[in-house]
Amino acid sequence: MSGHHQHIEGEYIPETYVPHAESHGTKGLWFIFWVLLGITVVDFIFYFAMEPGLVRNIIFVFFGIVKAYFIIGTFMHMKFEARFLRLMIVIPAVIFLSYLVLLLLIEGNYVSIVKYLR
Amino acid sequence: MSETTIATSGSIWTGGRSPFNVSYGKLMMWIFLLSDAFTFSSLLVAYGAIRFSFGGSDTPWPDPANVFNHFPGFHGMHLPLLFVSLMTFILIFSSVTMVLAVEAGHRKSNAEVSKYMILTILGGAAFLGCQAWEWTQFINEGGRLSHNMFGLTPEALAKAKELGFGDHVHWTAAERIPAPVPFAALFFIVTGFHGFHVLSGVVINIIIWINVIGGTYVRRGHYEMVEKVGLYWHFVDLVWVFVFTFYYLI
Numbered sequence: 090m091s092g093h094h095q096h097i098e099g100e101y102i103p104e105t106y107v108p109h110a111e112s113h114g115t116k117g118l119w120f121i122f123w124v125l126l127g128i129t130v131v132d133f134i135f136y137f138a139m140e141p142g143l144v145r146n147i148i149f150v151f152f153g154i155v156k157a158y159f160i161i162g163t164f165m166h167m168k169f170e171a172r173f174l175r176l177m178i179v180i181p182a183v184i185f186l187s188y189l190v191l192l193l194l195i196e197g198n199y200v201s202i203v204k205y206l207r
Numbered sequence: 208m209s210e211t212t213i214a215t216s217g218s219i220w221t222g223g224r225s226p227f228n229v230s231y232g233k234l235m236m237w238i239f240l241l242s243d244a245f246t247f248s249s250l251l252v253a254y255g256a257i258r259f260s261f262g263g264s265d266t267p268w269p270d271p272a273n274v275f276n277h278f279p280g281f282h283g284m285h286l287p288l289l290f291v292s293l294m295t296f297i298l299i300f301s302s303v304t305m306v307l308a309v310e311a312g313h314r315k316s317n318a319e320v321s322k323y324m325i326l327t328i329l330g331g332a333a334f335l336g337c338q339a340w341e342w343t344q345f346i347n348e349g350g351r352l353s354h355n356m357f358g359l360t361p362e363a364l365a366k367a368k369e370l371g372f373g374d375h376v377h378w379t380a381a382e383r384i385p386a387p388v389p390f391a392a393l394f395f396i397v398t399g400f401h402g403f404h405v406l407s408g409v410v411i412n413i414i415i416w417i418n419v420i421g422g423t424y425v426r427r428g429h430y431e432m433v434e435k436v437g438l439y440w441h442f443v444d445l446v447w448v449f450v451f452t453f454y455y456l457i
Contacts, residue, residue: 101223107230107431112313122303129295136288136456137372141270146457153452157445164306164441166434173219174227178237186248193252197259205263 113169121163128152236435240442243404247446250397251453257389269357269386271455273367276376277344285376291455294337295447301330302444305412309437312430317419320433324416327440331409338402342395349383350391358386394454401450404443411436 132152139145162168167175219226227234261268272287279290308323349356359367363382370376415436424430 101225103225104231106225107429108225108228110313110429110431110434112310115307115310118303118306118310122299125299125302126296129292129299132456133288133292149452149456153448156448160302160441160445160448164302164444165438166309171226171228174229174234174237177227178241182241182244185245189248189252190255193256194259197256198262200256200260201262201264204260205265 117163121159124159125156128156230431233431233435233438236438240438243442244446247400247449250393250400251449254389254393254397254453257387257393261387261389264387266358266384266386269355269359269390270367273359273378274345274348274357275341275455279340283375283377285370285374286372288455290337290341291451294334294341295451297330297334297337298444298447301327301334302441304330305437305440309430309434312424312433315425315430317422317425320424320430321416321419324412324419324433328409328412328416331405331412331440335402335405335409338398338405342398345391345394350394352392352395354388355386355391356383357390358384360384397450397454401443401446404446408436408440408443411439 132149135145135148139148167178229237258268275291276285276287277290278284278286278293304323304326308320308327311319311323359378360382363378367376415432418424418432424432
């Protein structure tokens with residue numbers, strides 16, 4: 090009970106509340122490090138082994154999302170956070186980012202058609 | 208543990224406890240990172256849209272493999288992707304040392320927190336050094352905010368397709384033609400904005416490290432500040448994953 094002195098038992102003060110943090114050990118952290126490194130090496134191999142094109146790009150974006158999952162989940166501790174905190178951060182990000190990406194790619198393509206292929 | 212003895216009723220939304228079970232500062236850090244994620248996404252999405260808008264142009268978007276193909280000490284060799292992969296490795300490594308500092312903080316081991324924070328700061332500084340080298344290379348070859356000469360003539364492009372990893376390559380002035388300006392402008396803006404985040408991350412890490420060796424968090428009884436700066440540091444790594452993907456791989 091090493092002195093969380095801002096927090097008196099039974100009394101919740103939003104400004105100074107700090108939840109107790111547990112260590113989950115270092116094994117999982119090193120494992121994620123090797124996973125991230127491995128994916129980067131696979132990226133490097135695919136870059137030279139595959140022809141440039143849509144399929145390769147989709148693979149790279151997919152790997153990027155996998156890396157993001159491990160960084161946010163384990164390194165940023167998101168896996169261990171309360172459910173509503175996870176949802177509050179992840180849902181707006183997923184919804185608005187997919188919306189933004191989709192819209193602007195369509196727009197960019199349209200600009201290209203108007204500018205060059207008329 | 209005394210910290211978790213507040214809930215009395217079934218719902219977590221009835222007050223008297225934190226529904227997110229998180230401190231005020233950490234919640235605000237998460238919300239800041241969400242907004243920062245939108246900022247970076249806007250830059251990357253703008254990059255994608257502008258690149259798409261040159262799809263039918265007769266001055267095509269330069270192939271990153273013909274631009275970022277240098278490695279310190281291997282002058283004149285065609286080594287695409289190698290240097291940025293090294294930068295990625297440095298940043299991933301500094302991320303794991305950061306999370307080890309956070310974990311040591313959970314065990315309240317002041318000496319270990321200090322050790323891992325030093326390693327994180329060194330990793331960040333090494334990354335910034337790499338980026339400075341990359342920018343110097345880019346500027347020396349004619350990359351500017353307002354114009355760039357990374358386009359290649361059709362003959363040179365055909366030659367570039369034949370290049371193998373490690374082959375000797377040197378594009379003469381006659382082989383270089385102007386390419387879409389946003390390629391260079393966005394390179395400076397996107398990697399510059401990310402590099403500025405790394406720089407501020409290093410500065411914040413140094414401040415927190417000074418607190419660690421001064422015993423601030425021993426007196427405070429917890430290492431939440433290390434966790435908060437850790438969140439920021441990992442976010443910088445997260446952004447680099449996508450800069451790497453969209454600027455160098457695709």
